[in-house]
Amino acid sequence: MILFTANKVYKQGLVIIGLSLLLLACTQADTPPKKTNTISTMSAQSSDGYSEVIKGKTLQFPQDHSAHNDFKIEWWYLTANLTTAKGEDVGVQWTQFRIGMTPPDALQTANDNAWKTNQLYMAHAAITSPNEHLIAEKWSRGHPKLASVNPSPFQVHLQNWQWLSQSNELFPAQLSVHHNNFRYQLQLTSQQPLQLQGDKGFSSKSADQAVASYYYSQPFIDVTGEITRHGVTEKVSGKAWLDREWSSQFLTKAQQGWDWFSLRLNDDSTLMVFRLRGKTEQDHFYSARRMYANGSGRNINSRDNPNDIEMQPTQWQQTALGKHPIAWRIRINSEAINITTQASNPNSDMLVSTPYWEGPITIDGTHQGKGYMELTGYN
Numbered sequence: 594m595i596l597f598t599a600n601k602v603y604k605q606g607l608v609i610i611g612l613s614l615l616l617l618a619c620t621q622a623d624t625p626p627k628k629t630n631t632i633s634t635m636s637a638q639s640s641d642g643y644s645e646v647i648k649g650k651t652l653q654f655p656q657d658h659s660a661h662n663d664f665k666i667e668w669w670y671l672t673a674n675l676t677t678a679k680g681e682d683v684g685v686q687w688t689q690f691r692i693g694m695t696p697p698d699a700l701q702t703a704n705d706n707a708w709k710t711n712q713l714y715m716a717h718a719a720i721t722s723p724n725e726h727l728i729a730e731k732w733s734r735g736h737p738k739l740a741s742v743n744p745s746p747f748q749v750h751l752q753n754w755q756w757l758s759q760s761n762e763l764f765p766a767q768l769s770v771h772h773n774n775f776r777y778q779l780q781l782t783s784q785q786p787l788q789l790q791g792d793k794g795f796s797s798k799s800a801d802q803a804v805a806s807y808y809y810s811q812p813f814i815d816v817t818g819e820i821t822r823h824g825v826t827e828k829v830s831g832k833a834w835l836d837r838e839w840s841s842q843f844l845t846k847a848q849q850g851w852d853w854f855s856l857r858l859n860d861d862s863t864l865m866v867f868r869l870r871g872k873t874e875q876d877h878f879y880s881a882r883r884m885y886a887n888g889s890g891r892n893i894n895s896r897d898n899p900n901d902i903e904m905q906p907t908q909w910q911q912t913a914l915g916k917h918p919i920a921w922r923i924r925i926n927s928e929a930i931n932i933t934t935q936a937s938n939p940n941s942d943m944l945v946s947t948p949y950w951e952g953p954i955t956i957d958g959t960h961q962g963k964g965y966m967e968l969t970g971y972n
Contacts, residue, residue, distance in 0.1 A: 640665055640841035642696025646805045652794040654787065655761045657807070658837070660742040662712060663697040666690065667839030669742075669749050669756065671768065672855060672965040673779070673816050674953055675831035682937065683820065683829065684721040684953030684965065685777055687756075687768060689714065689749050691735070691742070714740035716751040717945055718770045720777065720820055721952050723938050727822065729772040730945040763811065763835070779818035781833060783811055786888030790865065791880070796838070798869055799845050799878055800896045806840035812855065812863040813886050832857055834965065847871055848878075850970015852904065854923070854934065858960040861886065864930065866923060868904045870970065879904065883928050893925055901927050908935075914942045915972045917950050932958035936966065 644663040661667055673685040695711040712735030719728045731751050733740035740751040747758040747766070758766040768779045788810045790796045796808035814833035819826050834855045844851075853867040866881035879895040879902040893901050902925055906918030919936040934954045941952025950968040 643693060643841035644697065646795065646807055646840050648792060648795045648802065648805070650795070650807070652789065652807060652809060655744070655747065655763075657809075658747055658761075658763055659744050660691055660712075661807075661839045662691075662693060664839045665693045665841040666843070668837070670836040670838075671756075671781075671814075671833055672951075672953075673814075673831055673833035674857065674963040674965070675816060675820075675829040677820075678828045681722060682953070682963075684719070684937065685779070685820065685829075685833075686717065686719040686721070686951055686965075687754070687770060688718075689716040689740075689751055689754075689756075708734075708736065710735045714751050715947070716740075716754050717943060718754065718772065718777075719941075719943065719951065720775050720822060721938050721941055725822070726938055726941045726952065727772075727775045728943055728945065729770075729775070732946075764814070775820070775822050777818065777820040777829075779816050779829075779833075781814050781816060783814045785811065785813040785886050787811055788882065788884045788888070788890055790882055791892065791894075797878075797880065797894065797896065798843055799848070802896075804840075804842055804845050806838045806843055808836070808838045810837070810865060810884070811835045812857070812865070812884055832963075834863070844869065847876065850968070852918070852921075853967040854921075854954070854964060856932075856934075856956055856962060856964035858930075858956065858962045860960060864925075864928075866902065866904070866925070868902075881925060883925075883930075891928070893927060898927070901925060907933065910939045912940055912942050912950065913944060914948050914950060917942075917968055917971050921966075930959055932956050932960055934964070934966065 643665045668688055668690045670688045675683050675685060692713040694713055714733050714735055716731045733751050742749050745761040747761050749756040754770045756766055756768050764781055764783045766781045768781060770777050790808040794807050794809055796806045798804040812834045816833045817830045819828050849870045851867055851869050856864040863884045869878040871877050881893040881902055882890050884890040895902060905922045907922050908920035909916050910919045919939040921934045924931045934956055937953045941950055943949050943951050954964050954966045956962040
């Protein structure tokens with residue numbers, strides 16, 4: 594669903610323009626545009642002309658909270674496991690993407706018209722309960738009045754969807770999303786150190802490290818606020834997780850997609866774990882990080898220890914997007930973790946212009962808890 598604030602005829606024209614621009618920006622030059630673009634195909638395209646992710650670079654804060662227009666794609670991504678005042682478990686998602694449409698040598702100069710831009714913004718939002726999955730999408734060209742990232746106070750916005758901090762740091766902040774049949778307004782606080790994923794923020798996406806991203810997280814966020822569904826407003830509270838990633842190529846051309854988990858365990862630790870799927874089981878690439886509120890953490894990946902991480906689907910379900918694994922067994926031997934996960938709502942397809950599966954999960958086994966799962970590249 595693509596949302597604009599203009600009249601119906603104008604909206605239809607913008608939808609056509611927006612989808613055409615996405616195909617131009619997100620398909621490989623030597624490949625005919627596919628009928629459906631996905632997060633996976635968007636992430637495996639050529640990075641020619643854009644900046645590269647370099648191992649050893651030191652991330653700088655608060656500067657790196659802002660946009661990196663010389664890279665092809667990045668996102669600001671929050672998921673939250675919340676509980677209503679009546680005790681209902683709900684999940685909330687917000688993601689804002691920035692997509693470079695042309696390499697940085699074509700960037701506008703200071704004298705160019707502000708409407709002339711090579712930056713495209715896309716935002717997704719969802720509220721998920723066991724019985725309902727409400728989603729929305731917005732698009733805009735990059736422009737200070739429409740969609741942008743501002744450093745002070747820190748703000749990420751696309752029209753009236755926005756993350757707005759009180760300073761140039763990430764927290765405290767307010768996240769607001771308004772749509773015609775749902776909305777949420779959340780207060781976000783965290784005093785914990787940021788977690789740098791991979792090697793000090795250099796997150797490998799392949800065994801040979803040929804593909805990587807800059808990646809950091811804040812998995813310890815306290816949330817209060819309210820959600821509104823179909824005109825009914827409820828107070829909510831709980832925990833949230835923010836991920837920040839940017840790169841010019843997230844996948845190799847041989848990788849088909851990813852299975853990503855953010856897990857909050859009942860020993861007060863958190864676990865990020867993902868699998869990038871190759872053509873065979875032997876081609877899969879695994880990576881994980883166990884994280885604690887004091888800022889410490891341990892990295893695990895299949896390049897250093899090929900047998901340490903085991904991820905196996907245990908239940909599949911046909912959804913609107915295809916057959917998806919909705920339950921998993923995950924083992925990390927070095928961390929003595931042996932858990933199962935279950936989707937709270939198996940029908941959590943993100944039926945947007947770049948479709949994928951995204952929703953809250955429950956955790957059982959050696960540890961219990963809640964989290965989120967994202968699946969891309971399934972048919």
